[in-house]
């Protein structure tokens with residue numbers, strides 16, 4: 001029996017790397033934890049090209065399906081597709097929820113500039129050039145996520161030209177509703193591993209309670225300790241420290257707006273759920 005790490009999933013085959021060699025394996029036969037589907041990034045025990053078991057994960061994502069991630073770089077473009085603060089906040093909420101360290105990379109700054117200092121202020125590193133990002137990859141598994149067409153594959157090709165990943169004109173990528181990048185693979189780059197991922201058209205931020213949403217907006221969470229009510233929703237309550245911080249400009253209005261929008265989405269989903277439960 002050997003232990004290794006899954007670095008690629010393609011056509012039902014898991015490529016497992018062990019001691020510098022890559023083995024093509026499958027997950028069936030005497031696979032022990034059948035309820036756990038092996039993911040790229042998983043550490044596994046395998047024998048005769050069959051995965052026997054999956055080691056415990058430190059974290060994972062559903063889309064892309066990758067486990068044991070050290071950091072996610074959320075890739076956003078200034079234009080084409082247009083920069084969207086609400087979408088960025090949805091990414092950040094998902095990653096805070098999954099407790100995965102995240103950074104922001106801004107592309108297409110040659111076409112338009114954008115000031116993201118409000119995100120830096122609340123603790124998210126913002127990158128705009130491949131060189132500084134390269135320094136940050138060693139010893140880590142870094143996953144690049146972002147809407148289709150923002151330039152994830154283009155960025156990775158700049159970081160590691162030998163990858164030669166397929167890229168597409170934005171019109172083609174968005175127009176046909178298909179993604180240029182299709183499978184999940186961890187590439188060895190700059191002493192670490194990186195994964196390009198397919199873009200998507202909608203994002204599930206997975207949070208379904210207001211207290212958890214509160215925790216996932218890091219600066220709102222910090223300030224909310226000073227709200228009069230412990231369960232403050234930062235909407236109608238008196239002596240709300242969050243609303244005061246928005247008014248004073250300490251909390252960005254756009255972040256507060258995202259918080260309110262996601263709150264109302266969560267409340268709506270819960271209402272539907274409660275109604276259904278009552279009917280039964």
Ligand SMILES: Nc1nc2c(ncn2[C@@H]2O[C@H](COP(=O)(O)OP(=O)(O)OP(=O)(O)O)[C@@H](O)[C@H]2O)c(=O)[nH]1
Nearest residue numbers: 108148149150151152153154167168169180181199
């Ligand atoms: N001007 C400019 N164009 C860019 C930049 N980065 C990417 N592009 C263009 O944007 C288009 C989409 O780039 P891709 O790298 O394929 O985007 P992607 O995020 O990998 O898209 P999916 O694989 O579909 O998720 C291509 O035409 C790129 O040439 C940039 O920094 N500046």
Ligand SMILES: [Mg+2]
Nearest residue numbers: 152153180181
């Ligand atoms: Mg791509």
Ligand SMILES: [Zn+2]
Nearest residue numbers: 227232234240
């Ligand atoms: Zn409050």
